[in-house]
Amino acid sequence: MDFSLSPELIALRDRVRQFIAEQVIPLENDERQSHHGPSEALRRELVARGKAAGLLTPHASRELGGMGLTHVEKAVVFEEAGYSWLGPTALNIHAPDEGNIHLMEEVATPAQKERWLRPQVAGEWRSCFAMTEPSPGAGADPSMLATTAVRDGDDYLISGDKWFITGAEGAHYAIVMARMEDGSATMFLTDMDREGITLVRNMDAMDACFAGGHGVLRFDDVRIPAADVLGEIGKGFRYAQVRLAPARLTHCMRWLGQARRAHDTALNYARQRHAFGKPLAEHEGVGFMLADNDMDLTTARLHIWHTAWLLDQGEKGNFESSRAKVVCSEAEWRVVDRSVQILGGQGVTGETPVMRIFTDMRAFRIYDGPSEVHRWSMARKLVHMADKAAAAPEAGA
Template sequence: MDFSLSPALLELQQRTRRFIAEEVMPLERDPRQTVHGPSEALRGDLVARARAAGLLTPHASRELGGLGLSHVEKAIVFEEAGYSTLGPTALNIHAPDEGNIHLLEQVATPAQQERWLRPLVQGFTRSCFAMTEPAPGAGADPSMLATTAVRDGDEYVINGRKWFITGAEGAAFAIVMARMEDGSASMFLTDMDRPGIRIERLMDTLDHCFTGGHAVMSFENLRVPATDVLGELGKGFKYAQVRLAPARLTHCMRWLGQARRAHDEALAYARERQAFGKTLGEHQGVSFMLADNDMDLHTARLHIWHTAWLLDQGQKCNFESSRAKVVCSEAEWRVVDRCVQILGGQGVTGERIVARIFSDMRSFRIYDGPSEVHRHSMGRKIVAGRA
C-alpha cells in the first residue's frame, strides 16, 4: 500500500478543507438547526454551496454527477468534510444517504436509478433505510427480522414496524427490508408518500446531526409493485452487507474528522490557558492526553486507509470493516472524551463545538453494529479460520 497522495487528491483535500472552513463552519451556530438535525432549509443551503463548489456527492459515479471517488479517496475527502458537524450534510455524504447511494449504484435497475438515485445524488431528495425494529424484531441480530412482505398479484404487501430509522422524516423514499414467506429477506423501494406508511414519532437521541432525526415508523398493508423490488428476491441480507461494509467505514472517516476537530480545539486551548504558573499543555497530565489523542487518531486513520485500500482491491472486507468500526469508534470516542477533560468547563458547554461532538459521537459505538457484536463476529471467524 502506497501512503502517498497524488497531486490531484492533495488538491481535492485542500479544496474540501477550504470549503469546510469558509462555507460550512460559519453556519455551525445557525438557528435552523433543530434537536432532530439540520432543518431542510439549512440542508438546502449547505447542499447548494457544495454544488457550486463542485463537491456535492463526491462518492457517486461521474455518470450520475459525482466525482467517482475510490474508497481511499473517500477516506481523504470524508475526513475533511467531517471536520465540521455540518460538513457531511453539505457534501451529501451523510448517513443513510451515502450508504443508500452506494447500494443503489450496485443493485438498482436503470429505471430505479433514474427514479430514485439520480435526484438523491443531485441533492434534491433524501432517503432512509428501514431495517431496525423494536423487540422482538431485528436489531443487532438481523435474522430476527419481523416485518413481512407477502406476494399479492403484481404487488407485495408489507406489514411491520421499524425504529431508529435515520432521516425518515422528510425523506422522499425508503429502502425497506422485509421477510418473505419462505423465510428469506428482500429489499423494497417505496416512495414515502404511499398509503400504508406512517411515521409515528421522532425519537429523542443524543445526536443532533442527521436531517430528519430518527423515526419510529409503521407499515400497514403497504403495497409495493414487483417492479420496485431492489435487486433479486431473497437476497436482502446479502445486499445489506454490500451496503453495510463500506458504510461502516465511511462512518469511521467522517467521525475521524470530528475527532480531529475536537483535538485541534483542545490543543489550542492547552497552548493558551494558564494554570498553576504555566500553560495547560506544559502540565504532564495534559500533554499525555494530547499524545494519546495523536496515537488514537493515527491508529484510526491507518485502519481506515488499509480497509479502504482492500475494498479498492475488490475484497468484501466484512471482517476488516468490523475491525475498523470497533477500533475507530472507540479510539475516536477516547479522543473526544479527553478533549472535553482538557477544556474543563468549556468542554461541557455550548461555548465550544466539542460538547456537541461529544454528544453526537457517543452513538457511533452503537450505530451499524455495537462494538460487542462486531467483536463476537470477528471472534467466531478467527476461531473458524476465516479471518
C-alpha cells in the same frame, strides 16, 4: 499499500478543507437546527453551497454527476468534510444517504436509478434505510426480522414496525427490508408518501447531526409493485453486506474529522491557557492526553485507509470493516472524551464545539453494529480460520 497521496487528491483535500472552514462552519450556529438535525431549508442551503463549490456527492459515479471517488479517496475527503457536523450534509455524503447511494449504484435497475437515485445524487432528495425494528424484531441480530412481505398478484404487501430509522422524516424514498413467506429477506423501494406508511414519531436522541432525526415507522399493508423490488427476491441480507461494509467505514471517516476537530480545539486551548505558572500543555497530565489523542487519531486513520485499500482491491472487507468500526468508534470517542477533560469547564458548555461533538459521537459505538457484536463476529471468524488452518495439513496428507 502506498501511503502517499497524489497531487490531485491533495488538491481536492485542500479544497474541501477550505470549503468547510469558509462555507460550512459559519453556519454551525444557524437557528435552523433542532434535536432532530438540520432543517430542510438549512440542508438545501448547505447542498447549494456544496454544489457551487463542485463538491456535491463526490462518491457517486461520474455518470450520475459525482466524482467517482475510490474508497481511499473517500477516506481523505470524508474526513475533511466531517470536521464540521454540517459538512457531510453539505457534500451530500451523510448517513444514511451515502450508504444508500452506494447500494443503489450496485444493485438498482436503470429505471430505479433514474426514478430515485439520480435526484438523490443531485441533492434534491433524501432517503432512509428501514431495517431496525422494536423487540422482538431485528436489531443487532438481523435474522430476527419481523416485517413481512406477502405476494398479492403483481404486488407485495409490506407490514411491520421499524424504529431508529435515520432520516425518515422528510425522506423521499425508503429502502425497506422485509421477510418473505419462505423466511428469506428482500429489499423493497418505496416512495415515502405511499399509502400505508406512517411516521409515528421522531425519537429523542443524543445526536442532532442527521437530517430528519431518527424515526419510528409503521407499514400497514403497503402495496409495492414487483418492479420496485431492489435486486433479487430473497437476497436482502446479501445486499445488506454490500451496503454495510463500506458504510461502516465511511462513518469512521466522517467521525475522524469530528475527533480531529475536538483535538485541535483542546490543543489550542492547552497552548494558551495557563495554570500554576505555565501553559496547560506543559503539565504532564495534559500533555500525555494530547499525545494519546494523536496516537488514537493516527491508529484510526490507518485502519480506515487499510480497509479502504482492501475494498479498492475488490476484497469484501467484512472482517476488516468490523475491526475498523470497533477500533475507530472507540479511539475517536477517547479523543473527544479527553478533549472535554482538557478543556475543563469549557468542554461541558457550548463555548466550544467539543460538547456538541461529544453528544453526537457517543451513538457511533452502537449504530451499524455495537462494538460487542462486531467483537463476537470477529471472534467466530478467527476461530473458524484457525480451525481451517489446523485442518489443512491433515487434508493434504
